[in-house]
Amino acid sequence: MDLIGIWVAAFLTLCIYSFLYRDNPLYRFAEHLFVGISVGYGIVLSIHQGFLPLAWKPFWEAITFKDPSGLWVIIPIAFGLLFFARLSPKHTWLIRYPIAVLIGYGSGIAIPNVLRANIFEQTRGTLQPFGKMTETIAANGDTIPALSTFEIFGAILMVIGVICTLTYFFFSVEHRGPIKGLSKVGIAFLMIGFGSAFGNTVMGRVALLIQRVDFLMFDWIASFGTIFNSIF
């Protein structure tokens, strides 16, 4: 990294960390600069990596008869342009057209795929261990050993966990009697799930902090030596 870059990055890093003491103008400056720069970056990428190659190029090739078969792109482009109806209060309703197309398309594409990936496969995964209670022979002739006692316990626990968690989310019947019991067990499983998520989140957030301290200590502070050497 170049020296000016390191110092700019370090200054902005420290501006943001100043928030830990309390909210202040330096933090607000950095926060707003961040919004502006990242939105600007997003606009550039959306134009160069989205709009130009996906919409403009095929459109231009179609109207200049380089590739007339591509004229169909006028239809999605017209739908895309309707998004800007949002900017005119009188014509805002036109935005419903592209939204309806995207939502209809998204719903249609989701139904079979979500069903297969998340319902069938996850159900299969829940029951699959029970097919390995005894020694089995795989299609390629390999012997698959039977599950150990602890693994069988794990498989049973998993089924209980899935059923109880689903029961907790099942609001069509009142949670009384045995349903209440199942739902309580479901809460226990959910708490373990959230607890593990919290433990992992701590790891993630701390890693981000370590990376910034690493930068400040080994790039920025180390640059003091470079400056000192170049002066003296």
Add this chain to the structure above:
Amino acid sequence: MFSRLVNMDRRYVFILVALAVIIPMLFSVSLPVSISEPTQNLYDYIENLPKGSTIMLAFDYGPSSLAELNPMARALLIQCFRKGVNVVALTLYADGTTLASTLIKEVAEEMNAIDGEDYVFLGFRPGATQVILGMGTEIAGVFETDLSGKPLSEIPMMKDIVNYDQIDLLVDLASSATPDAWIIYANVQYNLKIGAGVTGVMISQMFPYLQTGQLVGLMSGILGAAEYENLVGMPAKGMQWINVESFVHLLVVLLVVIGNIAYFAHRSREET
């Protein structure tokens, strides 16, 4: 005393956290890391691919997650370049474009990998689901050129690659729900094998997919990065940072324990 502990200014906690990071960083600590099964599975899967195979690497993260995911990407790229496995990289995340392109160039230079022959960086396209589905038909239909604007038809490595049929594995380095999208659309529709490297926040969500085999392997946050660096035999930032992380985790555990003791002691004193 207990009430003072319970109501302590949070800035004291901030100082403790900062010290728990800075002090271990000054003294380089190196503790052994054991390899977890999901990380080992991902490593083995790539290791068992024949030379000349192609993997797709999705850099689905921005700068806010680079601490966890850049070390993973680096270790994965080293493994692929060393083994002669070609890499088709892309991102579904606008913010990740320059981050990914810079990292790939850095690692390629270290490993003497050549742009267009050993790897290609396609860049970014908006509309995650559409991009995933579109590439199932034809990659060039979504990415006509690489990031630098070179048509895919002129890139030697892409000569025989049309769609997912020629891709042996996709590894999604993710900071949001993109692995779900890759599984739901690319794995289900096109039978593409999928592995993932995810941030700490997402680890717990990935385990149902691991058990069903919808994910062939998983790197879990900075720990996964450290494990993978170990497997590749090139310990770097991941290994350094997981060691520093140890001290912060100990501090948080200690804070929770002290917080609880102080809270219950304070409560029982108030009740009596």
Add this chain to the structure above:
Amino acid sequence: MKRQIPLALCFLFGIVMIITQFSPHPVSKSIYERVISGALIIGPFALVLATITLIQTHINRIQRRTEHWGYSFVVFAGLITMVAIGVPFGPENPIFVWLYRNVQVPMDATMFSLLAFFIASAAYRAFRARSTEATLLLVTALIVMLGNVPVGDLIWNSLLSLTGLDSIISQNGPSSARGWILDNPNLSARRGIILGVSLGVISQSIRIILGIERSYLGGGD
């Protein structure tokens, strides 16, 4: 016109996408591919609209002189600089890349790293074993935290060898316990959530296609 056509479009595209995914006929395949390409083209327009909306928000802040309105100029300065360099010269331009690497990356990374401080503070101040459920959550989090770092196993193994229990109890307790928690009770809970959410997504999608769920049309006539 204002409601019926969008509902019809939604139904048409929904049904077409379902049918074409199951039919291997060339016409069906070609329709499927065209619709996906079309959806790819529509997407970027929504991004441009989102940007315009953000710009409008900051213009409003300046016009109405709301609190800290002056900082909206900083937003514009950053935005205009990036656009002025990036749009004409492309995202690989060295100055654009320099600004990204030295301004956007450090700020984005630092902003999120602040959460490390807040999560530690929250753990100290709010993570209390007040009930059985809360205790379960707390204990799991502590085990996972210790299992996630090498020092957890180090402490465990040292304690075992100090007490002479290493011949009875297995080594690397925290990382093994973490692995089991993630792979079993956590997996069950997450699978329950995945199944529940997915059933919800499917039923909602059917309602949308059939025009029963219309909230995406917004209010008005």
